Amino acid sequence: MSWLINRRQFLYATGLLAVTPGIAQAQEHGVLEHGVADVYYEVLLRHTRWSETQFDETAGRYRRTDFGFAVVLGNAVLLTRGTYDAALAGVEKDVLKARTLATIRHFAASNVLAGGTEWGKTLFWDTTFQSYFVLAARLLWPDLDAQTRSHVETIARGQADYTTSLGTGNDPRSGGWTPNGLVGGHRGDTKLEEMGVYAQALAPGLAWHGDGPGWREAFGRWSRNEAGLPAADLANPALVDGVPISANTATNLHDTFIVENHGSFGPHYQEELWRTSGRNAVHFLLAGRPLPEVLTRQPNGELLWRTILANMSDAGEPLMPMVDDREHLYGRDVIPLAFRSTVLRDPMAARAEVALASRLLAYQAHPPTYRLAKFSGEAKYEPEARAELAISYLLHQLRPAPAPVSEQDFFTRASLTIDHGADPGLLTHQSTAAWAATVTKPGFTKFAWQPAHDDWLFTISGTTPMLLPAKAVTQRNTVVYQRVRDGFDGTASLLAFADGFAGTATLPTGTIVCALPAPGRVDVHNLAMPGILTGTRTYRSAAGTAVVRARETFRVDELTFPATTARHVRMVGVRPHPTYGYSVFDFDVNGDLARGKPATASSHDTGRTPAMATDGDPDTRWAVSRTDRGRADSWLAVDLGAEHR
Numbered sequence: 174m175s176w177l178i179n180r181r182q183f184l185y186a187t188g189l190l191a192v193t194p195g196i197a198q199a200q201e202h203g204v205l206e207h208g209v210a211d212v213y214y215e216v217l218l219r220h221t222r223w224s225e226t227q228f229d230e231t232a233g234r235y236r237r238t239d240f241g242f243a244v245v246l247g248n249a250v251l252l253t254r255g256t257y258d259a260a261l262a263g264v265e266k267d268v269l270k271a272r273t274l275a276t277i278r279h280f281a282a283s284n285v286l287a288g289g290t291e292w293g294k295t296l297f298w299d300t301t302f303q304s305y306f307v308l309a310a311r312l313l314w315p316d317l318d319a320q321t322r323s324h325v326e327t328i329a330r331g332q333a334d335y336t337t338s339l340g341t342g343n344d345p346r347s348g349g350w351t352p353n354g355l356v357g358g359h360r361g362d363t364k365l366e367e368m369g370v371y372a373q374a375l376a377p378g379l380a381w382h383g384d385g386p387g388w389r390e391a392f393g394r395w396s397r398n399e400a401g402l403p404a405a406d407l408a409n410p411a412l413v414d415g416v417p418i419s420a421n422t423a424t425n426l427h428d429t430f431i432v433e434n435h436g437s438f439g440p441h442y443q444e445e446l447w448r449t450s451g452r453n454a455v456h457f458l459l460a461g462r463p464l465p466e467v468l469t470r471q472p473n474g475e476l477l478w479r480t481i482l483a484n485m486s487d488a489g490e491p492l493m494p495m496v497d498d499r500e501h502l503y504g505r506d507v508i509p510l511a512f513r514s515t516v517l518r519d520p521m522a523a524r525a526e527v528a529l530a531s532r533l534l535a536y537q538a539h540p541p542t543y544r545l546a547k548f549s550g551e552a553k554y555e556p557e558a559r560a561e562l563a564i565s566y567l568l569h570q571l572r573p574a575p576a577p578v579s580e581q582d583f584f585t586r587a588s589l590t591i592d593h594g595a596d597p598g599l600l601t602h603q604s605t606a607a608w609a610a611t612v613t614k615p616g617f618t619k620f621a622w623q624p625a626h627d628d629w630l631f632t633i634s635g636t637t638p639m640l641l642p643a644k645a646v647t648q649r650n651t652v653v654y655q656r657v658r659d660g661f662d663g664t665a666s667l668l669a670f671a672d673g674f675a676g677t678a679t680l681p682t683g684t685i686v687c688a689l690p691a692p693g694r695v696d697v698h699n700l701a702m703p704g705i706l707t708g709t710r711t712y713r714s715a716a717g718t719a720v721v722r723a724r725e726t727f728r729v730d731e732l733t734f735p736a737t738t739a740r741h742v743r744m745v746g747v748r749p750h751p752t753y754g755y756s757v758f759d760f761d762v763n764g765d766l767a768r769g770k771p772a773t774a775s776s777h778d779t780g781r782t783p784a785m786a787t788d789g790d791p792d793t794r795w796a797v798s799r800t801d802r803g804r805a806d807s808w809l810a811v812d813l814g815a816e817h818r
Contacts, residue, residue, distance in 0.1 A: 210569040212530045213507070213562050214255045216537055216545070217247050220559055221262035221269070223543040224248070226790060227556070234276040237291065239780050240302040242280055243556040248273040249312035250563040254570065270316070277310050277317065281324035286331035293328065294335060297350035297367075298553070300374040303332060304452050305560040307377045311459060330385065333378025336371060337387040341394075355398055357423030360596070363432045365425040366442055369449035371395040379465075380456035389414075393467055398423035400446055400473040402430070414466045421472060429593045430476040437495035437614050438599055440484060441502065443477055444491070444509040448561070451512035455564045458571040469517060478513070482521065482587040483603045484610075486628035487580070489529030493634045494599070494610050494621040500634045503529060503536045504545025504558030511565035514574040521586060523577035535704025541758065541794070552780045581605070584626065590662045590679075592653045600651050602664045606683025611666045613646040620677050620693075622685050629706050632696035640693035641677075644670050656681075697721055738818045742767070743810035754802030758794040760786040760811055767811045774809045776801040787811055 227241035228234070235242040248269055251257055257266045284293035284303070293299050310317060310325040317325070341354045352367040372395040379388050393414045401423030409418040426432060434442035450468050457464050484491045489510060493500045507529060513522030537543060545558035578586070584605045593599040598614030607624045620640040621633040633639055648669035656662050665678045673690030680686070687693070700706055701723040712719045742762050746755050760767050772783035774795060781796035786809060797807045 208569075209511075209526060209530045209574070210566050212533060213566040213569070214251070215261065216533050217251055217559065217562055217566065218258055218261040219534075219537055220247065220543050220545060220562075221251065221264060223555065224559060225264055226793060228272055233272075234279045235272065237280075239552040240298075240556050242276050243302045243305045243560050245273050245276050246305040246309040246312075247559040247563045249309040250566055253312050254566070273309075274313065274316055277306070277313065277325075278321045280306060281310065281321045281328065284324065284328050286328045286335070287324040294332065295346040296336065296344040296370055296374055297347040298370070300332060300336075300370060301452070301557070302553075302560075303328060304373055304377055304456070305557075305564075307381070308456060308459070308564070311381065311456075326382070329377040329381050333375050333382075333385050333388045336374040337385070337391045339371075352395075355394070355422045357398065357401055357425040359424050359426055360433065361436050362434050363425045363439075363442060364423065365399050365432055366434070366445045366449075368395045368399045368423065368425070369445055372399065373449050373452055376453035377456050380453075380460045380462055383462075389465075392465065396465070396467040397421055397472055398425070399449070400426060400471060400477055402426045402428065402473055404428050405473055405476070409472070411470075413470050413472065418472045426473065426477070427593060427597050429591060429597070430473060430480050431593050431597050431599070432477070433597065435496050435498070437617055438493075438593075438597055439496045439499065440481060440491035440493055441496065441499035441505070443481060444506065446471060446474060446477060447509035447512045450516070451508040451561070451564055451568060454512060454516050455567050455571070459567065464516070478519075478522075479589070480591070483589045483591055483601055484608065485525060485583075485587055485603070485626065486608070486623065487528060487626040488532055488628045489525035489527070490628060492608055492610075492621075492623055492626075492628060494612050494619065495614060495617045496634065498549045498635075501548040501628070502546050502550050502554065502558075503533060504562060505550065505554055507533075507558075507565045508561040511568045511574075514577075515568040515572040518575050520575045520578045521583060523574045524580065524583045526574070527577050528580070532705050535702060538704070539702045552778075588656075588662060590653045590655055590664050592651050592664070595649050598646075598649075600653070600664050600666055602662065602679040604662060604679075604681060604683045607685075609664075609679040609683075609685050611641075611651070611664065611668075611677045613649050613668065615645055618643055618646060620675075620685070620687055624683060629698045629700070629702075632698055637696055638694050640687050640689060640695065641668070641675055642670055642673075642689075642691060642693070644672075647671060699723055736818060738816050740813050740816045741810060742813065743808055745806055745808045747805065749797075749802060749805060749807065754797040754804070755807050755809075756781070756794050756796040757786045757809055759789075760795075760809060762811065762813065762817075766813050766817055770811050770813055772809065772811045775804070775807045783809060 224244035227236050227244055229236050235244055252270050259265050283289035283291035286294050293303055307325055307329050343351045352364045357364040372392055375388055375392040378385060379392055397413055398421050401421045403424055406418050406421040411418050431438055432443035454464055454468050481491050486492050490506045510522050510526035513519045514526050544555055546554035588604050590602045598612060600611040602609045608626050610621045612619045616636060618641050619638050623630050646668050650667040652665045654661055654663040661681045663680055668675045675690055676688040678686040699721045709723050710721045749755050767787045768789050770787055772787045774783040776798035777783055778796040778798050781794060783795050785793040786795040795809055801807055
């Protein structure tokens with residue numbers, strides 16, 4: 174929902190109704206009382222109802238499509254840890270175990286490194302799922318036959334050898350993916366993630382088999398350069414794993430310790446430093462080997478974390494005023510916090526993790542039920558989220574986290590003003606009461622604001638405008654006030670557009686002030702998600718009050734037409750979602766006439782075929798192809814086999 178704000182309007186954080194804060198506080202209390210690991214275990218149990226949809230009855234194993242077989246890591250944790258609950262999981266433990274072992278046997282043998290042809294060895298992105306796979310096998314090691322164990326060992330060793338043999342060059346199996354050697358890159362698309370993939374490919378070999386020829390040197394070289402920034406590194410004589418940080422050569426960060434990906438500031442990718450580290454660390458910990466020092470003393474890691482804190486929401490997930498395809502991916506945002514809270518013993522990360530964990534069950538219960546990667550991302554993110562949640566559980570079992578700071582203390586410590594400069598186009602102010610940012614990156618212009626750090630209040634991601642004109646900024650003038658120097662925190666900007674000027678200011682109280690050349694737009698979230706978002710929201714400003722009724726369910730359009738007799742039924746779209754186009758979970762015709770009947774469509778996305786709208790499974794869906802997401806008249810049709818009235 175959206176409305177317009179008049180020019181020179183003064184907006185107040187005080188008096189803005191945040192939705193049911195008592196719910197979140199009660200949930201966080203429950204997490205603190207019972208433990209984050211217990212929440213993760215329950216979420217994994219419930220998620221098994223989704224992961225079982227990846228099982229292919231005919232083949233007798235979990236699917237290869239979108240790396241669906243990576244669900245075996247979550248299965249392995251449930252089978253070897255905690256108290257298994259078949260009622261929550263929707264499958265008996267012995268059935269789950271048999272399916273998991275059969276899948277490990279098959280994919281161990283079909284991996285390229287073990288002599289197969291189906292998958293593996295390719296750095297981008299087979300090695301990510303290979304890491305999960307090897308870990309699952311190690312958890313179930315006593316139950317594996319000798320041949321499968323040999324295959325798993327060959328995979329870990331072979332990947333380390335292959336990655337080391339590449340030196341600093343590209344993987345010829347990975348197409349255009351490249352770390353750009355040890356030079357890296359930071360504008361538009363950081364190479365932090367790519368360098369992390371090289372390190373990640375080496376970790377299972379190092380952890381389970383010790384030092385192979387050149388493995389440790391290669392692991393350290395890629396790991397130390399992941400967050401490389403010459404301006405900081407060249408002046409740093411400190412040693413990490415016996416190597417001076419000044420030997421780093423990569424430039425993967427802007428000099429204000431911010432990461433760009435997909436053409437703009439990408440917190441999801443900035444957290445990749447700890448996401449990769451979590452995947453690597455759990456192998457060493459489970460194998461009983463010491464952690465390489467680079468995992469606990471990451472060059473520039475704490476300064477990158479400081480930037481994340483300066484953009485943190487109340488949900489333990491950073492706010493994302495630019496990139497729009499990685500927001501509200503709660504299941505994918507757990508592992509960076511789990512790594513920092515357990516391995517790095519960070520009480521600030523522990524607080525953020527409690528906040529995120531307290532929302533997971535409510536998030537999981539929201540349609541599509543059981544899933545952990547909703548609202549954005551890619552199909553492979555779902556099995557990946559399960560694997561990363563399993564790793565997060567293991568990290569808490571192996572390295573208990575410290576006591577978290579209070580929420581009040583968290584945002585007091587996180588309070589900061591930063592001007593990241595004209596290139597990143599981000600001026601931020603984190604205060605104890607709110608978060609605000611003036612965004613001037615081309616294509617993302619806005620004055621974003623989230624009172625109470627609520628990541629479900631205003632819609633701010635992607636190209637969605639807020640207050641400022643959605644136009645190019647032709648001149649940018651900014652001032653940053655900092656408490657240590659000026660006695661208070663605040664920001665101010667004067668921005669020029671082709672047809673006028675705008676001014677923004679943020680105050681220590683969390684209040685924002687803006688002078689606009691024309692009425693500005695504000696979009697709000699009105700989705701109802703019991704346990705996270707409930708009730709009606711009231712917004713107050715100098716111009717009056719606006720009440721937004723909570724949307725209790727997805728939109729329902731009722732269309733009336735005369736009864737007719739037909740064999741073929743087709744739905745033709747009128748207005749697609751601006752980002753994702755059309756998606757249908759269940760195409761229902763007069764009860765269950767369409768169940769199991771052949772379906773066709775104008776297009777479909779990978780793993781989202783038309784048949785998934787008539788298969789009777791509430792967790793599968795048809796979706797238009799990515800290239801057709803903007804097409805208004807996309808269609809889905811079903812052949813009922815005979816005429817019906």
